[in-house]
Amino acid sequence: MIVYFIGTGGSEGIPAHLCTCSTCSEARKLGFAQRRPSTLAVVTDNKKAVLFDVGTDIRDFLNVPLEAIFLTHWHHDHIYGLYKLRWMAKETVLYAPEGHADALILREPKNLQPRAIKPGDTVELDTLKITAFRLNHQVETLGYLIEEDGKSVALLYDTKGLPGETWGLLGEKAPLRLAIVDATYPPGTDDPYHNNVDEAAEIGLKLAERTVLSHISHKNLPFLELTEYVRKKWGNRVLVAYDGMVFYV
Numbered sequence: 001m002i003v004y005f006i007g008t009g010g011s012e013g014i015p016a017h018l019c020t021c022s023t024c025s026e027a028r029k030l031g032f033a034q035r036r037p038s039t040l041a042v043v044t045d046n047k048k049a050v051l052f053d054v055g056t057d058i059r060d061f062l063n064v065p066l067e068a069i070f071l072t073h074w075h076h077d078h079i080y081g082l083y084k085l086r087w088m089a090k091e092t093v094l095y096a097p098e099g100h101a102d103a104l105i106l107r108e109p110k111n112l113q114p115r116a117i118k119p120g121d122t123v124e125l126d127t128l129k130i131t132a133f134r135l136n137h138q139v140e141t142l143g144y145l146i147e148e149d150g151k152s153v154a155l156l157y158d159t160k161g162l163p164g165e166t167w168g169l170l171g172e173k174a175p176l177r178l179a180i181v182d183a184t185y186p187p188g189t190d191d192p193y194h195n196n197v198d199e200a201a202e203i204g205l206k207l208a209e210r211t212v213l214s215h216i217s218h219k220n221l222p223f224l225e226l227t228e229y230v231r232k233k234w235g236n237r238v239l240v241a242y243d244g245m246v247f248y249v
């Protein structure tokens with residue numbers, strides 16, 4: 001499968017509107033340092049696409065039929081591309097946790113077909129097997145284990161650490177090929193709902209051969225400083241996501 005990082009930012013995106021912090025200022029100079037909110041696609045060996053979170057309008061990046069859409073949770077930075085995508089000319093199933101669901105999308109889903117998904121549920125789509133599990137966030141949030149042909153990817157945002165049951169489930173499958181982990185904040189920040197860079201890397205290193213840090217806020221280090229920090233500390237076992245990044249699993 002191919003993992004396509006369409007959006008790798010947090011709620012505000014980078015640069016945040018009118019913000020003059022060093023991360024946002026750098027991103028106005030270097031296009032690759034700009035980040036859209038969380039949006040990820042998986043393209044299967046059969047070239048079918050599945051979307052995980054829709055934090056942005058995807059039409060410029062992925063204009064193909066979707067086998068399904070999965071939401072990790074209903075925070076706006078993971079769903080607001082849905083307001084536009086629901087008008088697409090093909091009925092598409094939207095798997096999402098029940099908690100804190102968006103009233104407008106449920107009342108007027110247009111061509112989306114919302115379906116509840118809960119921890120432990122497994123969905124088979126084309127060549128993929130997708131299993132939902134619990135994460136630690138301020139609203140009900142699911143991570144996903146995406147398996148194809150003996151290879152697996154864990155999607156771990158938004159979260160602070162992992163619940164014990166999730167360590168158990170993923171530990172049985174380790175080493176995974178890839179862990180994509182919430183790294184919202186810079187080293188040293190302690191937040192109840194999101195990891196900092198060190199916490200995120202430690203989770204990934206325990207579970208997977210490669211870790212990609214994503215869901216990066218403008219409060220994190222500027223792009224060049226962040227990639228240098230990560231490269232010096234973990235070599236190529238841990239990478240910093242960027243919008244447009246493609247990872248072959």
Ligand SMILES: [Zn+2]
Nearest residue numbers: 011075077158
């Ligand atoms: Zn988020």
Ligand SMILES: [Zn+2]
Nearest residue numbers: 019021024218
């Ligand atoms: Zn900023």
Ligand SMILES: [Zn+2]
Nearest residue numbers: 073075137158
């Ligand atoms: Zn969130």
